[in-house]
Amino acid sequence: MRSKILILLIVVFITIPVSVNAAEPKAAFIRSDGLWLKKGTKETRLVSESGLTQPKWSFDGTYISYYDFEGKLWAYSLSTHDKKEVFHSSVSLAQWSPREKTIAFKDSSILNIRKLEPYSPFSNAALGTGSYSWTPDGQGFIVSSDANLTPAGWTNVAIFHVPMDASGNTGKVKKLAELPGESDDFFAIGTSPFLFSVNKNLMAFIACPTASYSADRNFLSLLTTEGKKFRVVGEVLADINWMKWSTDGNFIAFIEGEGRLTTENKKLTIFSTTDNKKKSYTPAGYADGDFTWTSKTSIVVSRKKESGWNIAQEKRPKPQLVSVDLMTGGSRNITSQSSQYSDTHPVSLKDNQLFWERHQQSGIHVWQADSNGSSQKIWIENVTPEQWSIYQTN
Template identity: 40%
Template sequence: MKRLIVSGSVVLFMFVCSITITSAENNSVKVAFIRHHNLWIKVDGKEKQLTKGENITGPKWSHDGEWLAYVKGKKQNILELYRLKDGKKVTPFHSEASNYQWSPTENIIAFIFTGTLNTFDVEKKNADFENVSAGVGDYAWYPDGKNFLVSSEAHLLPTGWTGAQLYEVQKDAHMNPHKMKHLYALPNEHDDFLALVASGFKWSPDQKWISFLAVPTASWSADSNTLCLVRADGSRFEKVDQMLLNEQWFQWSPSKNILAYIEGSGRVALENKHLKVKELPALQQNIFTPKGYVDWDFVWKNDRVIIVSRAKEAGIETPPEKRPLPSLYEVDSTSNAQHQITKKTNKQGDYHPIFMKKSNQLIWIRSDRKKADVWLAHKDGKQEKKWIENIDVPEWYYEKWNWENVISVKEE
């Protein structure tokens, strides 16, 4: 009798776990992904192909999850928008578009064409794109969606390079300089610092600090860029550390002024890449990567815990088939307690963790570098299951993979 009760309890536990692990499939998350260069979505647990034969990359959800932006074409530079409810497709601009970003509050998308920042309102009838500002090297929406933070590009003078300039630009500026306010001038070239452009702006949870990368020349930036902080009012500037040009590799915690990032110069991701955490206003940074390992993609689980993709360190001379593959680790940034949360596999690695706060679930990509699948598990990595099979593997650069080019997740 006791044996029957125990067996029944085990079955019930497994059933409850099964219900919990599939909740993301049912209604709490939308996934856009690339398979065979075509755009697919998974919504309400069902997969649907949206494009065919158009060479798609870089899917991005609108703030409400009703639209998808992506680029297509032979050069993957034609911006197109797709509305989920009826399959309507819109091309905002019939030429090359780059660095497209949705407004955080409205269905307005911004993009750059030959140094000019433009916007397009998908909800407006007979809409056309609108010019915002010229001379733009990079930009980001302010969290309230009312303005842009814009970086100019630096200029070469007889005395050396100037620094990039930061501006606050109203979204409806229409090239009017009176709707643009100078925020900060980055330092001119000196010693080991050069900022041809500022890139990847991210606001702290209290919106008092902005993190970004000071990007030097193309060849230099392949090996090292300077992670920086500036006060939102432009009153203070700080150089934090050196890292690769990867905007996914620095992130603020959900609700505290704590910045995590992957430190380390050198274009080879197999060596000298360390997870560090900086809590403001403190000056020092703490390192969490054990000796002999490298850390790559990561995500904050809460204000204390980070989930990171970690592999053993190796040199670029190591043949690809013998290079270490990563697993996911959970790191407590207050106690430095660390443990592995995904199973060790000989032929596949775990990349690009995504934590869904509402459903307390973990999504990541498992890949052997030639093919890839999306996996799903509880917040602790348990009850893992293959969720989406056969997504494209993006191009890689010295073992650094830009997975955001092939997957975008929107939690409802």
């Protein structure tokens, strides 16, 4: 009798569905009428207001920051269901701490921070800030200064470490490096934010020249975290979303190629930090764009046939998603090429879910599939382009 009961329990246990794979995704997104939350299949409007942009999650998924139509920074609490004003006037480069419910932002060239729990007054972290990023431990910032034009030419861009409690005290600031001066091979008056490798040994960033040059040519650069070694690995457009570290930290993928036109001379390239070699994975006659790592050896990229200025924009081939095998160099289609829609901005989650943005006549929608492209379906309808953010744990 006992053996029969035991067998029955085993059968019941095996047949009960266990949700160990795909977790229920949640996304903050913008429509013309406000800030929305999508969780699983349910949509909720959080803020009813037009002109909102750039939703971003706090590290623990309890807050969503966004800008209003005037450029003011706000944070919406999912626990109290209210919004808090982070700063009273227009700001830029808002970034959440990777460890606390604290948000940093730039007011002109002043780097400020504000703790939301407990809700505290904002404080200055550093003056003279060009760009910045939090350090991975959340205890400070990597900050770049912008170059200045003098009668003798441009000064050099400098990079600093600023502890979170610096409060404008320059004695606590450490200069890490100074970028090279202007030459035929390099010119920078500022940088993008900084992306740390998984092992935290390297920082990747885009060194940007003046605006007229930057529209066509910028420099993807690597700097060791202590500031000792600097190198340029490729020429790129000034799009920080077009560079991403691999999950093991030894490779950085980026879209290489100068020229402001995104439909030609744009190659998916991998740079190895172990042997300082790089390799392009874009076949001749094609141009690559937005991409996401789906594993240590594969990338999903938005790819289209090359076209130049001689072809009207509305007649240029539309991009599709393809999966690139970095071991073999081969690729396979995730979505089909079509004249009716464009597939861009792929995002891969750790549980093998893939999301992307599809532009078509009926509107702009976020699609969802398994990372291999199976089970494709619309997840969010009618979003503002590039104004959606899926929550992911650090």
